[in-house]
Amino acid sequence: MTDIAIIGGGIAGVSAAYWLALHPSAPSVTVLEAEATLAHHTTGRSAAQLIPNLGAEPLRPLTVASVPFFRQPPDGFAEHPLVSSRAVITVAPPGEEASLDEQLRAARRVDPGATEVEYSEAVGLFPALRREAFGRGMLEPSGDDIDVAALHQAFTVGARRAGATVERAWRLAAAELSSGSGSSGSGDHPRWNLIAEDGRTLSAATVVNTAGAWGDVVAGICGLPGVDLEPRRRTAFMTPSGVAGSAEWPMVVDVAHRWYVKPDGPQLLCSPADQTPSAPCDAKPEELDVALAIERINEATTLGIRTVASAWAGLRTFAPDESMVIGPDPGMPGFVWCVGQGGTGIQTAPAAGRLLADLTLDGAPSAFFDGVTLDLAALTPHRLVGR
Ligand SMILES: Cc1cc2nc3c(=O)[nH]c(=O)nc-3n(C[C@H](O)[C@H](O)[C@H](O)COP(=O)(O)OP(=O)(O)OC[C@H]3O[C@@H](n4cnc5c(N)ncnc54)[C@H](O)[C@@H]3O)c2cc1C
Structure with a gap:
């Protein structure tokens, strides 16, 4: 029996578990992860970059509010720094110079240091940039590398320290609503009887859906309509850079998101920035997408990529308006998205x-968001559920 069952142990699930378990009302929290290891799906496959000027507009305040936490996490949260500085250069090729104006405006709203750079400055920072492929460029100095494994581990350990339980190889297969009052934190609504694929059961007052690409599947298992999530496959691969000092280079992104390159130690993480719609699955890289990235990056740089050390793909999952869906379901008490x-x-x-925990247990954002303007209407499930 648990107060709150969280379905999915990726970064969304363990960060939710951490904040829910730390709440003064001390609810019991259980994370249920289908796979034998946590972070097996999208969380373990990211480019591990923080770019303030990234994602739909309503998501920017969530990044802004996360930055102080990354830079100065609570005492004892992580043994090593969670982020390290990695600037980002956006390159508009000749003929597409005008498209940089909107990017500059958007970037300056969240990163006052964002500035246009000439080729001479850009190539000084990223020496492999080809002159003929450079029309205009923008430098965002406040980007960061994120240590994703350390962040995920710190949320998991922190949640456990606060009393949460984490179950692996626990795939939710069915859910029934039983009659009778829920206990702490549930209000006066029926409890969930959660049933795993292997027959194990767990009674929970509240279900939190952090199932990533399977978000609509989990909603369906609980008898709710989905929110029309679209998982989109993105491919990435590693190649040796072969250039001394490349580890210090900035990340470089094409203005229309047709490719990006990010140094990772002696290697370069490369992507065609693909977003092919996919069913929820264990995504695999397609050779064609890797080849496309190599072609585009070799056109724009002098890297001359020939070798692929490792390649992978993951599903980036979007709601129809590309904003997140965070908070209690408007029609089903005890179900949180x-x-x-x-x-x-x-x-x-x-x-x-943090926002999920605030909205679930207190009904409003906490002081964590002081100084940040959240667009709650663009985040709430009300905008999508039952439309
Ligand atoms: C190539 C690539 C690059 C990226 N780069 C960045 C980046 O630089 N910066 C950034 O911020 N983001 C980046 N992202 C996006 C980021 O990785 C995702 O937004 C994030 O990992 C999503 O986390 P999640 O917890 O929602 O999903 P997931 O990590 O997929 O977790 C969902 C979990 O739910 C579990 N689950 C599903 N169904 C059930 C069930 N029935 N029962 C129990 N458990 C279930 C799954 O097994 C899974 O572990 C990138 C993604 C990709 C693919």
């Missing part, structure tokens, strides 16, 4: 988990 993390689920995780 935290889905649609898209391409910013890591960089927004501290704030998204």
